[in-house]
Amino acid sequence: MVGSPPPPERMIRFDDGSYFRFPQMRWSVAHFRELMPTTNVSRGLGSPGKLDIALQAGIDQVSFVPLGGDSKMTWRDSLLVNYTDGIVVLHKGHIVYERYFGSLKPEGQHAAMSVTKTFVGTLAAMMVAEGTLDPERKVVDYVPELGKAAFGSATVRQLMDMTTGIRFSENYADPNAEVWAHAAAGNPLPKPKDYTGPRSYYEFLQTVQPEGKHGEAFHYRTANTDALGWVLARVSGKPVAQLLSERIWKKLGAEQDAYMTVDSTGTPFAGGGLNLGLRDLARFGEMIRNQGQYNGQQVVPKAAVADIRKGASKKDFAKAGYTSLTGWSYRDMWWVTHNEHGAFMARGVHGQALYVDPTAEVVIARFASHPVAANAANDATSLPAYDAVARYLMSR
Template identity: 40%
Template sequence: MDPKLIDIIRQNMHHSYRFLPTASVFRGSGDVSPIASDPQYLDELAFVDAAGRATTLSETLEQNHTDAFLVMHRGKIVYEKYYSGMEPTLQHGLASVTKSFIGTLVSIELYEGNLGANDRVHRYIPELADSAFGDATLQQLLDMQISCIYPVFFPEANYIDNQRNLLLTAIGTIPAKEGYTGPRTIHEYLASITKSQEHGSAFLYSNGPTEVLGWILSRLHGVSLAELLSQRIWSKLGAEKDAYFIVDSEGTEQACGGLHATLRDVARFAEMMRNDGFFNGYPIVPEAVIDAIRQGGRSDLLAASNRAMARPGYSYRNQWWITHNRFNAYEANGLYGQRIHIAPLAEMVIVQFSAYPGHSDETATLFSHAFEAIANHLI
């Protein structure tokens, strides 16, 4: 793999705040919540990887460009590693792990009755009435059952790269090419997307649905997404540091992949989700919200999609990947190997930051056996 590319990825994931506009997610004014530690030597934990090769945890982490890795078991940190300039106090890009934070926020609104799962997007965002999303239900957005066509301004790119490059150009994260006439903000980007077939008929993972959910949340409460995440979750965790979102030229947060946070603070969030919405004895997310996520969605739609080989047996629910494995694990996944893995029946959570130059499907396959080996070792 090209070392220069990996270095570029690391610079982007470690230091976005230096060269992009951002919005802070306030940690609150309370004390930092302590996390107990019970270190275990897991470096030489042996397992057979997805390619059938004998390996160890340390080899897998180093060979696949991990930046930071943390394992909690029964509420205690048992393993924590940092690589390649990553530090405990540095906010790392979460990429599409951000989607699961947004899905959790929307799920809270559904539980409280502020939103309806069968409500149509145009009810909240009339500006999108004529787009692909206008007649979609919120549950279809949450479960990635939106059938849409992204305008092609990057003819040399494949489908995944085209939709990602289109969004990043609209945000301003990557410069527009000469002659580019496409959207210049997140809201313009969403309005440019058209419908291809009836929603709910297929699983089609993409960025647009999450951006719409972020817009709905902000419109519903009349505050920024960063403020809402702080009020609802971040300020209640006893986080060590503010998190932050990348924003576009209008100040709109990138809901599908713009969140940055420290490893331990993401672990606090993950442990709260594992513990039925409680952290340090305080309720943060209703248990019913987490139960709904864990139940999963339509496995048949995911099995018929192009994501099935990387995630056999999975379903997708409320912006979370559900494994349906023997540990009842569910996950948040992101580009370049960002991961939250929550395994309730193993009483374990794992948080991973990486700079692997590939799609999240690749890293899901690379580390699936490692996560199961860790769980087997701890229980």
Template identity: 35%
Template sequence: MRTFGKWLGRVLLALLVAAVVIGLWKREEIARLLAVNSLFSEEKIVHNFSHMDGAFLYAPVSRGDGLTSELPYGPETELPETVDNWIAARDVTSLVVLKDGAIVYENYFQGTGPEDRRISWSVAKSYLSALVGILLDEGKIASLDDQVTKYAPTLKGSAYDGASLRNVLHMASGVTFDEDYLDYDSDINRMGRVVALGGRLDDFTAELTETFTEPGSQWQYVSIDTHVIGMVVRGATGRGIPELLSEKVIAPLGLEYAPYYIVDGSSTAFVLGGLNMTTRDYARFGQMYAQGGQWNGQQVVPEAWVQASTSPTAPTADGQIGYGYQWWIPVGAADGEYMARGIYGQYIYVDTARDVVIATNAADRKFREAGVSDQNIEIFREIATSVSGGT
């Protein structure tokens, strides 16, 4: 019996040592998984959205060697009282308004500040769209009607086999993908755990096999389509997205702070929602689009692409919000009115006719409730009218 006890003690000690070793080996992955599981909790969400580099692997995006292109300040503008109510109701953390390229309103809330690099969520999709337009102009990508498998051959045999680049830009791939952020077992949340645990998003995407319709026939917002766009860009250039975005977009804009991307275990950028930068720098990107893709006399994004990508060409249903190439066009939009939009209240809103750009970040846990998106758009329109002298 004493011999058995000694044996059992050794076994338990060995198991304890193994558990400690495995725990140390996996502690970073476990920490990231725990962070993901509490990412949107009420008491942590504001802090988390400004410190995503503490929860995920990440890669810096160089701001380049050039000087910062300072945004000028215009006359300070008092916004309508309804905006104050909206800020409180929607848990807004930052709001920057540009009129004629100058800051006329800037404020930060809930303990955040101008240096916070905030998570973009799906606002990042519009940045990737800009890269596509540049690469088309350079001839690196031959045509929007090229099959995605031409540039991403690992997708042959997957649900994306037969889809074109235009299809995925339009969110009309026909691929089955559950985008329910509130369902732990949804595809979008499974994908988040892949990122947190250091998996490969390319593998995750190639393993998707189900479709619900033919490519190009129906609009359905499917965030994984944007990852496929990223695969196309990487395949067409042989380069990573952070490096390309830095060279083609970030460096020319002269950002104040270097952004960063959340990345997966293979250092592939989470292009569908992992870009982090200051609210002021989000506004700068919107202003460049409002100026037809120009910044400081340089054509950063081709003007024709700015127009094409922000036009409602996707096959959305009648009366539904419009969609272009990774940009949203509100119902009843005036010419040149469009926006980048992300979950929990991230926006870059552009009103080209009034030369107004609004960038806002939020931690709105009620962003999916009926009427919230429409309310946000109406507030943006009210702000644009107000800073334009009521016209």
């Protein structure tokens, strides 16, 4: 939105839903706080940590063959086809590449979408490593209100790895899919007069029904992260946004505050509500790459990072049927490639990504506004591109 006021045909409003359509979304992803209530994830009051810059001119010309393709594409071209809003590549902790497009600038926060889950899963893995959260205990032991819901009988570990047996369709094309009830419950706008459903994320979670058995297969379902967020809030006595601030943001030397969208009761959207600066996303990835050490301190326990990197059952993962992610697994809300380099990722719809390649000592943070939500639409021109740049940098 540009102008005082923006012309009517360029106006983007929250209540008519246009903000999430393409191309309006290219603006919205960098301006969610202007559309809805949010809560701050404070970086604290100190000075930001320094990120050294040592740009590598050759990266634009690095080429790769897209998955399922037969001709080469350059890194530079991949940025355009993936609707990249911003991308930072770190090698051994230095910024070797940084570009911004669309509505994003270095100063400014972008929606992380489901990359949010990875932050929440990492917080959980930290508390497990520290002994304050028992992954084998039942969810109901921490949140009695979930006793009658499908989550109650699952273990915390099953939430963390999304192997719960719950009825929760994320098929946006189906108007009866549970994801719509979830969204309606979490929507901070006043409910329509005839609305009778749950009125917050926590109320929604109490309505989730069982489907199948816990612990048998990976099913990617956002509600698991919201339930995990509730567990973390109950165990720590602090909302997830405050935990993120105290446990991660203040220790990373972040250069910007982040923020989370909230429902009408002030609960942050743990499943997808984080918005943050691109360089701060890269800092987080670099900290994980460094066994949890960064900015002069051990931010995440080494045991938690080891747990993330080892991944989970590939067999359970395969049952979810991701054709572009063969041989992967999902652990602590990270996507683990199990490739030669032991790379692992955070992923969010419309192209949000944090890629960590420990062998090449490379971290890639990307924000995007791809018109197609599912990352299957951009994996072919993203995953081999990350690998090619990592190998290029490793060979320098």
